[in-house]
Amino acid sequence: xxxxxxxxxxxxxxxxxxxxxxxxxxxxxxxxxxxxxxxxxxxxxxxxxxxxxxxxxxxxxxxxxxxxxxxxxxxxxxxxxxxxxxxxxxxxxxxxxxxxxxxxxxxxxxxxxxxxxxxxxxxxxxxxxxxxxxxxxxxxxxxxxxxxxxxxxxxxxxxxxxxxxxxxxxxxxxxxxxxxxxxxxxxxxxxxxxxxxxxxxxxxxxxxxxxxxxxxxxxxxxxxxxxxxxxxxxxxxxxxxxxxxxxxxxxxxxxxxxxxxxxxxxxxxxxxxxxxxxxxxxxxxxxxxxxxxxxxxxxxxxxxxxxxxxxxxxxxxxxxxxxxxxxxxxxxxxxxxxxxxxxxxxxxxxxxxxxxxxxxxxxxxxxxxxxxxxxxxxxxxxxxxxxxxxxxxxxxxxxxxxxxxxxxxxxxxxxxxxxxxxxxxxxxxxxxxxxxxxxxxxxxxxxxxxxxxxxxxxxxxxxxxxxxxxxxxxxxxxxxxxxxxxxxxxxxxxxxxxxxxxxxxxxxxxxxxxxxxxxxxxxxxxxxxxxxxxxxxxxxxxxxxxxxxxxxxxxxxxxxxxxxxxxxxxxxxxxxxxxxxxxxxxxxxxxxxxx
Amino acid sequence: xxxxxxxxxxxxxxxxxxxxxxxxxxxxxxxxxxxxxxxxxxxxxxxxxxxxxxxxxxxxxxxxxxxxxxxxxxxxx
Numbered sequence: 001x002x003x004x005x006x007x008x009x010x011x012x013x014x015x016x017x018x019x020x021x022x023x024x025x026x027x028x029x030x031x032x033x034x035x036x037x038x039x040x041x042x043x044x045x046x047x048x049x050x051x052x053x054x055x056x057x058x059x060x061x062x063x064x065x066x067x068x069x070x071x072x073x074x075x076x077x078x079x080x081x082x083x084x085x086x087x088x089x090x091x092x093x094x095x096x097x098x099x100x101x102x103x104x105x106x107x108x109x110x111x112x113x114x115x116x117x118x119x120x121x122x123x124x125x126x127x128x129x130x131x132x133x134x135x136x137x138x139x140x141x142x143x144x145x146x147x148x149x150x151x152x153x154x155x156x157x158x159x160x161x162x163x164x165x166x167x168x169x170x171x172x173x174x175x176x177x178x179x180x181x182x183x184x185x186x187x188x189x190x191x192x193x194x195x196x197x198x199x200x201x202x203x204x205x206x207x208x209x210x211x212x213x214x215x216x217x218x219x220x221x222x223x224x225x226x227x228x229x230x231x232x233x234x235x236x237x238x239x240x241x242x243x244x245x246x247x248x249x250x251x252x253x254x255x256x257x258x259x260x261x262x263x264x265x266x267x268x269x270x271x272x273x274x275x276x277x278x279x280x281x282x283x284x285x286x287x288x289x290x291x292x293x294x295x296x297x298x299x300x301x302x303x304x305x306x307x308x309x310x311x312x313x314x315x316x317x318x319x320x321x322x323x324x325x326x327x328x329x330x331x332x333x334x335x336x337x338x339x340x341x342x343x344x345x346x347x348x349x350x351x352x353x354x355x356x357x358x359x360x361x362x363x364x365x366x367x368x369x370x371x372x373x374x375x376x377x378x379x380x381x382x383x384x385x386x387x388x389x390x391x392x393x394x395x396x397x398x399x400x401x402x403x404x405x406x407x408x409x410x411x412x413x414x415x416x417x418x419x420x421x422x423x424x425x426x427x428x429x430x431x432x433x434x435x436x437x438x439x440x441x442x443x444x445x446x447x448x449x450x451x452x453x454x455x456x457x458x459x460x461x462x463x464x465x466x467x468x469x470x471x472x473x474x475x476x477x478x479x480x481x482x483x484x485x486x487x488x489x490x491x492x493x494x495x496x497x498x499x500x501x502x503x504x505x506x507x508x509x510x511x512x513x514x515x516x517x518x519x520x521x522x523x524x525x526x527x528x529x530x531x532x533x534x535x536x537x538x539x540x541x542x543x544x545x546x547x548x549x550x551x552x553x554x555x556x557x558x559x560x561x562x563x564x565x566x567x568x569x570x571x572x573x574x575x576x577x578x579x580x581x582x583x584x585x586x587x588x589x590x591x592x593x594x595x
Numbered sequence: 596x597x598x599x600x601x602x603x604x605x606x607x608x609x610x611x612x613x614x615x616x617x618x619x620x621x622x623x624x625x626x627x628x629x630x631x632x633x634x635x636x637x638x639x640x641x642x643x644x645x646x647x648x649x650x651x652x653x654x655x656x657x658x659x660x661x662x663x664x665x666x667x668x669x670x671x672x
Contacts, residue, residue: 009627059623059624059627059628060623060626060627062619062623063623064620090654091629091653091654091655093629093653093654094627094628094629094652094653094654094655097626097627098627122654124654183631196653196654209639209640209649213640213642213649215640215641215642215643216643218642218643306658309658310642310646310647310649310658311642311646313642313646313647313658313660314642314643314644314645314646314647315644317646317660323647323658347620415617415621415624415659415660415662415663416647416658416659416660416663417621417624417625417628417657417658417659417660417663418657418658418659419628419655419656419657419658420649420656420657420658421656422656
């Protein structure tokens with residue numbers, strides 16, 4: 001099968017084009033380095049199946065960071081039949097250097113000048129036909145985001161695929177030594193084909209930046225926006241979640257209960273109190289997750305992440321990290337796993353490891369579900385969003401403390417140079433796609449972990465058969481009892497202890513496990529928990545949930561990215577220890593103060 | 596018309612790059628981002644608490660730390 005590789009600098013829209021070509025769901029965003037691994041998809045082109053490969057962005061062919069090496073190795077080991085070079089038209093005056101480097105490799109090339117819409121808006125004009133003639137390459141202006149110019153470009157790709165790729169990059173390195181010539185050629189081509197206005201007419205970005213990056217107001221605006229986002233998620237998401245939970249309870253009473261009435265008591269209990277209650281309680285959070293990721297898609301696509309890196313770099317530098325590390329923490333709000341993989345853009349291994357040590361402390365969307373449930377159950381409607389926000393602040397604080405403690409062990413001198421892209425807005429299609437991808441991800445986790453988790457919890461709370469369900473004589477009761485000396489000082493009871501143990505697999509299981517343990521769902525469950533716990537116990541439980549190991553997938557990613565068992569063990573041990581100490585200090589402190 | 600480094604410019608200053616004195620990896624990254632001898636750079640703003648600088652080179656806005664900026668010799672216009 002013929003193979004097409006997408007090549008270009010970071011943040012030029014390779015993944016956007018990949019999604020358009022293959023109908024794929026690669027994650028996109030206005031941030032250099034969203035894609036850090038190879039993605040492939042197959043399409044029918046001119047009657048043949050063709051494999052399209054989306055590669056991480058590279059600044060040049062000499063790159064030293066892990067994601068750039070992925071590209072170099074790929075080009076070396078699998079010569080593509082065609083390389084689609086994607087350049088940001090707005091930045092053609094610097095990105096052409098990569099094209100000229102690639103041209104020396106003697107592979108079939110088709111060039112896409114992407115973001116042509118933006119370039120036009122900024123007043124930059126490119127004579128693609130003339131450039132094509134000067135460089136002797138097929139060159140097309142297009143917008144991968146909106147699709148203009150795409151059909152013509154695709155036709156050229158189909159045509160170019162008919163010819164075999166001429167040579168290969170056998171002597172990749174030696175070919176690249178002659179960068180000197182590139183500069184002169186670049187100047188020659190640009191002079192004849194590109195016109196850039198003396199003053200870029202991107203007034204919007206300049207105006208927004210003068211507010212967003214304001215020396216005094218910048219940081220308060222950042223935290224203010226964050227507060228409003230999470231308040232929005234709570235105010236809109238929580239009622240929907242509670243409504244769906246109620247619908248699931250109704251479905252059980254009116255349909256499932258009578259339907260399964262003929263089964264033996266134990267089977268009914270297993271299916272309804274175990275599997276159904278557990279999974280339904282978790283599934284009620286799907287709209288919250290979608291809402292959260294729609295917000296996240298807007299933030300990631302807007303270009304604001306780079307601004308956050310700019311604002312926070314001064315602090316991050318004192319912690320042995322840089323602005324990118326802060327952005328990874330923000331990405332970790334969605335899911336810690338891609339954030340951990342995102343650290344591949346860092347060249348210094350020490351900085352990469354230090355960043356990977358703080359990312360698991362970032363309050364991910366799975367933990368958000370637990371917190372929405374608990375804050376709604378224990379706090380007034382006015383207080384709950386504030387409590388939720390305080391947990392995000394705790395998440396940052398834990399990351400800061402961790403970096404301060406470990407920065408000398410992971411000392412580094414990584415330079416910090418990063419692009420600030422213009423502000424953009426995602427299309428409705430892109431947002432819908434992101435929401436769908438996250439629902440799919442959630443469902444995959446649900447079928448993998450959540451069902452197995454709630455079944456295990458049901459078995460533990462109902463076995464041995466002689467014991468009264470959920471009593472101290474069950475296996476769950478025994479485990480909870482055995483762990484009691486460890487968890488009593490932080491105000492966590494036996495039932496919550498069992499939920500926490502299963503939360504080690506995935507945080508989504510925590511709420512599902514509680515539904516099974518209490519054999520309640522919906523409002524009845526939050527009512528029971530609100531009745532049994534006071535706010536100090538609940539907050540201590542939430543702090544522990546926030547800080548201890550996020551999930552098995554995160555642990556596996558820590559290991560596969562660091563390839564160092566000692567590091568994974570350090571991360572696990574540290575987060576557990578920190579969780580216990582912080583919960584202990586909070587719980588005992590609050591009690592000592594008389595709460 | 597004095598030779599100085601990018602790190603000593605003030606917000607709003609425009610200068611021409613004279614030379615870049617960085618180790619290979621950083622040098623290549625700067626080249627790829629558009630920093631080349633003879634190119635014009637404008638210092639847009641500086642972050643507070645001695646944070647990074649926002650610099651416009653060609654049509655690209657780049658942030659870099661003062662330590663990195665000190666490796667770029669410029670001539671103020």
